[in-house]
Amino acid sequence: xxxxxxxxxxxxxxxxxxxxxxxxxxxxxxxxxxxxxxxxxxxxxxxxxxxxxxxxxxxxxxxxxxxxxxxxxxxxxxxxxxxxxxxxxxxxxxxxxxxxxxxxxxxxxxxxxxxxxxxxxxxxxxxxxxxxxxxxxxxxxxxxxxxxxxxxxxxxxxxxxxxxxxxxxxxxxxxxxxxxxxxxxxxxxxxxxxxxxxxxxxxxxxxxxxxxxxxxxxxxxxxxxxxxxxxxxxxxxxxxxxxxx
Amino acid sequence: xxxxxxxxxxxxxxxxxxxxxxxxxxxxxxxxxxxxxxxxxxxxxxxxxxxxxxxxxxxxxxxxxxxxxxxxxxxxxxxxxxxxxxxxxxxxxxxxxxxxxxxxxxxxxxxxxxxxxxxxxxxxxxxxxxxxxxxxxxxxxxxxxxxxxxxxxxxxxxxxxxxxxxxxxxxxxxxxxxxxxxxxxxxxxxxxxxxxxxxxxxxxxxxxxxxxxxxxxxxxxxxxxxxxxxxxxxxxxxxxxxxxx
DNA sequence: TCATACAACTTGTATTTACAAGTTGAAATT
DNA sequence: AATTTCAACTTGTAAATACAAGTTGTATGA
Numbered sequence: 073x074x075x076x077x078x079x080x081x082x083x084x085x086x087x088x089x090x091x092x093x094x095x096x097x098x099x100x101x102x103x104x105x106x107x108x109x110x111x112x113x114x115x116x117x118x119x120x121x122x123x124x125x126x127x128x129x130x131x132x133x134x135x136x137x138x139x140x141x142x143x144x145x146x147x148x149x150x151x152x153x154x155x156x157x158x159x160x161x162x163x164x165x166x167x168x169x170x171x172x173x174x175x176x177x178x179x180x181x182x183x184x185x186x187x188x189x190x191x192x193x194x195x196x197x198x199x200x201x202x203x204x205x206x207x208x209x210x211x212x213x214x215x216x217x218x219x220x221x222x223x224x225x226x227x228x229x230x231x232x233x234x235x236x237x238x239x240x241x242x243x244x245x246x247x248x249x250x251x252x253x254x255x256x257x258x259x260x261x262x263x264x265x266x267x268x269x270x271x272x273x274x275x276x277x278x279x280x281x282x283x284x285x286x287x288x289x290x291x292x293x294x295x296x297x298x299x300x301x302x303x304x305x306x307x308x309x310x311x312x313x314x315x316x317x
Numbered sequence: 318x319x320x321x322x323x324x325x326x327x328x329x330x331x332x333x334x335x336x337x338x339x340x341x342x343x344x345x346x347x348x349x350x351x352x353x354x355x356x357x358x359x360x361x362x363x364x365x366x367x368x369x370x371x372x373x374x375x376x377x378x379x380x381x382x383x384x385x386x387x388x389x390x391x392x393x394x395x396x397x398x399x400x401x402x403x404x405x406x407x408x409x410x411x412x413x414x415x416x417x418x419x420x421x422x423x424x425x426x427x428x429x430x431x432x433x434x435x436x437x438x439x440x441x442x443x444x445x446x447x448x449x450x451x452x453x454x455x456x457x458x459x460x461x462x463x464x465x466x467x468x469x470x471x472x473x474x475x476x477x478x479x480x481x482x483x484x485x486x487x488x489x490x491x492x493x494x495x496x497x498x499x500x501x502x503x504x505x506x507x508x509x510x511x512x513x514x515x516x517x518x519x520x521x522x523x524x525x526x527x528x529x530x531x532x533x534x535x536x537x538x539x540x541x542x543x544x545x546x547x548x549x550x551x552x553x554x555x556x557x558x559x560x561x562x
Numbered sequence: 563t564c565a566t567a568c569a570a571c572t573t574g575t576a577t578t579t580a581c582a583a584g585t586t587g588a589a590a591t592t
Numbered sequence: 593a594a595t596t597t598c599a600a601c602t603t604g605t606a607a608a609t610a611c612a613a614g615t616t617g618t619a620t621g622a
Contacts, residue, residue, distance in 0.1 A: 085612095085613095087574080087575060087576090088575080088576075089575080089576090110602095113601080113602060113603085114602080114603070115601095115602085123576085123577095124576070124577050124578070125577095125578095125603095126371075126575095126576070126577075126578090127575080127576060127577085129603085129604090130575085130576090132603095133378075137382070143603065143604095144584085144585085144602085144603075145583065145584050145585080145602075145603045145604060146583070146584030146585035146586085146601085146602050146603060146604095147584080147585060147586090147602060147603075148585095148602060148603075149603085258561070258562055259561070259562060260559070260560065260561045260562075261559070261560050261562075262557040262558070262559050262560075263508065263530060263553070263557060263558045263559075263560070264530065264553035264557045264558070265510035265511070265528035265529055265530040265531075265551070265553045266510070266528055266553070267527075267528055283510035283511055283512055283528035283529070284510050284528070285508060285509065285510040285530070286510075306510070308508070308509035308510045308511070312507040312508060312509045313507070313508045313509075314505070314506070314507055314508075315505065315506050315507075315508070316503070316504070316505050317503055317504060317505075317506075317562055330582095330583095332604080332605060332606090333605080333606075334605080334606090355572095358571080358572060358573085359572080359573070360571095360572085368606085368607090369606070369607050369608065369609095370573095370607095370608095370609095371605090371606070371607075371608095372605080372606060372607080374573085374574090375605085375606090377573095388573065388574095389572085389573075389614085389615085390572075390573045390574060390613065390614050390615080391571085391572050391573060391574095391613070391614030391615035391616080392572060392573075392614080392615060392616085393572060393573075393615095394572095394573085563622100564621105564622085565620105565621085565622080566619105566620085566621070566622085567618100567619085567620075567621085568617105568618085568619080568620085569616105569617095569618085569619090570615105570616090570617090570618095571614105571615080571616075571617095572613100572614075572615070572616090573612105573613085573614080573615100574611100574612075574613070574614090575610100575611085575612070575613095576609100576610085576611085576612100577608105577609080577610080577611105578607100578608090578609085579606100579607080579608090580605100580606085580607080581604100581605085581606085581607105582603105582604075582605070582606100583602100583603085583604070583605095584601105584602075584603080584604090585600105585601080585602065585603100586599105586600090586601075586602090587598105587599095587600090587601095588597105588598090588599085588600100589596105589597085589598080589599090590595105590596080590597070590598090591594105591595080591596070591597080592593100592594085592595070592596080
């Protein structure tokens with residue numbers, strides 16, 4: 073009985089505004105609400121979901137914050153093109169448009185449990201230090217050209233079955249969100265332009281010494297003290313890294 | 318009399334939560350509230366400023382959004398290090414810390430009114446096309462080394478006396494905010510690593526062909542259809558571009 | 563002395579109500 | 593027919609209130 077109660081409590085403890093946020097988010101991503109179209113008005117959402125306006129507005133504020141909609145006084149909430157990725161991550165082609173069909177991911181190193189590297193580019197929280205980390209490397213292709221090499225360190229805290237999941241066609245963030253309720257809240261990053269060394273030039277198939285975009289990132293999440301650390305090498309010969317903020 | 322009324326209305330039409338936001342922002346920036354310390358509790362702010370909690374919370378939400386504070390349930394609102402700049406802009410030294418005293422700005426081209434360049438890297442709104450643009454070039458130094466060359470295009474819409482202002486030691490954004498109530502709301506940017514050509518290598522005092530970080534930015538503001546366009550060349554030999562989001 | 567319980571804070575969520583302000587299209591007027 | 597006015601929407605701001613949930617220091621208990 074206690075277990076059932078806990079489950080019930082956990083069900084009920086999800087705030088109503090969050091539930092509405094998730095519903096609307098899902099419908100925007102799945103195309104129920106098309107880009108540029110209007111969401112139901114706040115009063116309509118109140119009636120349909122049996123909430124009051126401040127609660128509905130709380131959900132809409134979160135959607136605005138995350139870039140799914142923007143609002144116009146007197147008009148309504150307008151659906152935006154879903155945000156590519158948080159911070160600076162998307163790839164934009166300089167010559168031709170990039171559809172998802174042209175994007176491929178190759179896992180160079182499947183997620184494995186390791187100790188944290190020493191030295192490490194970022195400061196780790198105590199909890200992160202105590203547990204090990206999960207390490208993975210990926211190489212991304214656009215039109216069969218390597219453009220994106222990323223090295224990721226994720227603290228191995230309460231991530232059951234993580235190393236045995238398949239990442240081939242799924243976003244790392246989608247897996248963290250879907251299976252572990254981990255959401256990216258923000259982060260910091262350092263960017264430099266460097267010369268490709270032997271390893272990088274080989275991976276990205278460019279000449280040694282060619283300019284490469286180098287990014288170090290630390291992403292913070294809704295889990296306190298749980299961060300995602302990434303190092304990225306980007307071949308910007310034919311593409312650019314694109315970011316909204 | 319009508320003029321006075323309009324002025325009064327304009328005074329009164331500033332929402333209360335916005336007024337509180339401005340007060341707290343000013344106090345955080347001026348150091349009245351130190352980094353890491355607690356802001357007065359919501360109820361205290363209610364009492365002091367004669368508002369209700371939802372209004373106070375609205376102001377605090379804006380401060381959280383802009384990175385001035387973060388909140389912790391049961392504890393309070395904690396003051397953060399004021400955000401450097403929006404998106405990706407700050408310079409972080411790789412060897413030594415950078416204080417403002419080591420930062421210098423040289424105006425290569427004082428703000429002048431021009432026509433928009435054709436072709437232009439970004440799409441312009443109708444209002445922007447009709448009016449001309451204000452053009453300016455700057456070179457930024459850290460420890461007397463050139464690291465940052467930026468070219469800016471700003472639509473010449475309702476910016477009286479802009480070209481005669483002094484920019485030497487003031488941020489462009491501070492001037493837009495202080496004199497014209499223009500605030501940066503967001504934006505998009507493209508990043509590449511490129512080789513320095515003759516002009517860039519000379520400006521940034523590096524060898525021709527060395528990698529340089531190249532950024533194209535379009536910032537949106539609280540004025541509808543008013544954007545700030547920048548092109549940036551960054552010498553990342555000894556420094557990195559740093560961004561919080 | 564040490565651990566526990568609790569009271570008094572803090573922020574988080576939610577309801578209800580009211581009016582202001584921007585947008586839009588239809589009806590009334592010119 | 594063209595313009596103006598206005599009513600009926602929309603979102604924005606704000607009050608007053610209530611309870612839930614997390615934090616912290618104190619007082620009570622062993």
